Amino acid sequence: MLSPREAVRTLPSYHPPLAGRDGLRLDFNENTVGCSPRVLQCLQQLGPEQLARYPEREPVEAAVADTLGIAAAELLLTNGVDEGIHLLCETYLEPGDEALIVVPTYSMYRIYILAAGAQVIAVPAEKDFVFPGDDLCTRITPRTRLIAIANPNNPTGTVAPAEDLRRIARSAPDAAVLVDEAYFEFYGESMLATRNEVPNLFVARTFSKTYGLAGLRVGMLVGEADQMRAVRRVSSPYNVNAVALACLPEALGDQAYIQEYVSEVRESRARLERALGASGIQFWPSQANFVLARVGAASSFVELMRCRGILVRDRSSDHGCEGCVRITLGPRAHADRLLTALQETLEELGIAQGASQR
Numbered sequence: 078m079l080s081p082r083e084a085v086r087t088l089p090s091y092h093p094p095l096a097g098r099d100g101l102r103l104d105f106n107e108n109t110v111g112c113s114p115r116v117l118q119c120l121q122q123l124g125p126e127q128l129a130r131y132p133e134r135e136p137v138e139a140a141v142a143d144t145l146g147i148a149a150a151e152l153l154l155t156n157g158v159d160e161g162i163h164l165l166c167e168t169y170l171e172p173g174d175e176a177l178i179v180v181p182t183y184s185m186y187r188i189y190i191l192a193a194g195a196q197v198i199a200v201p202a203e204k205d206f207v208f209p210g211d212d213l214c215t216r217i218t219p220r221t222r223l224i225a226i227a228n229p230n231n232p233t234g235t236v237a238p239a240e241d242l243r244r245i246a247r248s249a250p251d252a253a254v255l256v257d258e259a260y261f262e263f264y265g266e267s268m269l270a271t272r273n274e275v276p277n278l279f280v281a282r283t284f285s286k287t288y289g290l291a292g293l294r295v296g297m298l299v300g301e302a303d304q305m306r307a308v309r310r311v312s313s314p315y316n317v318n319a320v321a322l323a324c325l326p327e328a329l330g331d332q333a334y335i336q337e338y339v340s341e342v343r344e345s346r347a348r349l350e351r352a353l354g355a356s357g358i359q360f361w362p363s364q365a366n367f368v369l370a371r372v373g374a375a376s377s378f379v380e381l382m383r384c385r386g387i388l389v390r391d392r393s394s395d396h397g398c399e400g401c402v403r404i405t406l407g408p409r410a411h412a413d414r415l416l417t418a419l420q421e422t423l424e425e426l427g428i429a430q431g432a433s434q435r
């Protein structure tokens with residue numbers, strides 16, 4: 078057998094539980110009702126010609142940049158945010174470099190940093206998962222070449238103040254600072270406008286969550302034009318497939334659909350937080366489409382919810398998340414089902430104190 082590079086030999090494997098996901102899927106922070114009907118219509122109109130040709134990314138990239146009010150040279154469409162993270166690691170990390178992340182956070186930062194042969198410096202969140210802005214600044218060294226921050230963070234739903242993010246980027250001028258805004262639409266605040274003030278800042282967004290296109294694999298990476306030129310050199314010219322490129326303008330064009338979805342999810346989030354509070358279950362107020370809750374017996378909770386047709390994610394092995402599950406929110410009808418199952422499950426576990434309050 079061939080021997081992989083040393084960094085790969087010691088790489089932890091990440092196997093998200095994708096098998097057997099029947100039921101109401103509140104386990105991966107996906108859109109629970111799917112994409113805009115305009116996207117489905119577009120899919121039906123695709124012909125063999127579009128599939129036979131290599132995909133042309135640039136025109137769609139220019140259109141997306143226009144929608145965001147930025148120059149096309151500042152934006153790269155990617156195969157999901159995951160590819161954006163991977164490209165940044167490949168562009169900026171040498172073996173032995175240091176990369177800072179906050180824990181708990183999204184798992185793929187660690188994987189791509191380690192795969193590049195760099196060292197992960199994990200900075201624990203403060204009590205109640207408050208963003209550790211000061212601690213992060215003290216961990217910056219001349220070897221720090223990447224800082225990856227999910228804002229809102231996954232799995233906590235907590236956010237980092239914009240001032241902290243600016244301060245961190247300014248304190249680490251030799252590091253690529255990635256602000257991963259995968260859940261931007263549920264929060265509403267972005268660092269996009271700051272990219273010109275702080276040239277080492279990158280912002281990533283995805284179409285996997287709010288837009289309901291996780292299966293198409295499309296996201297974007299935005300940064301200062303000169304830096305993006307370097308990142309582009311690492312990327313395949315065909316990184317985003319033709320189907321995703323055809324659908325993207327339709328998905329972006331139907332903002333009414335997106336706004337309606339986001340507004341219902343926010344309402345569902347408030348309902349879930351009220352129910353958890355009424356049951357005396359610890360949770361952390363979230364700015365994303367999910368809530369992290371400390372239910373205690375996380376694996377039993379997940380199983381009992383599964384028996385009721387609802388999938389949620391056990392996060393109890395994440396740093397500081399002992400006994401925690403992460404529950405994704407969907408629109409009203411899905412929140413109704415969730416809250417009924419939650420009430421029954423808490424009663425079965427003997428920890429409900431009145432979750433029926435909606």
Ligand SMILES: Cc1ncc(COP(=O)(O)O)c(C=O)c1O
Pocket residue numbers: 105106156157158159160183227230231257259282283284285291295296
């Ligand atoms: C913070 C964060 N970034 C990125 C991703 C992955 O996004 P994509 O599907 O665009 O690769 C996720 C998915 O859970 C996430 O939580």
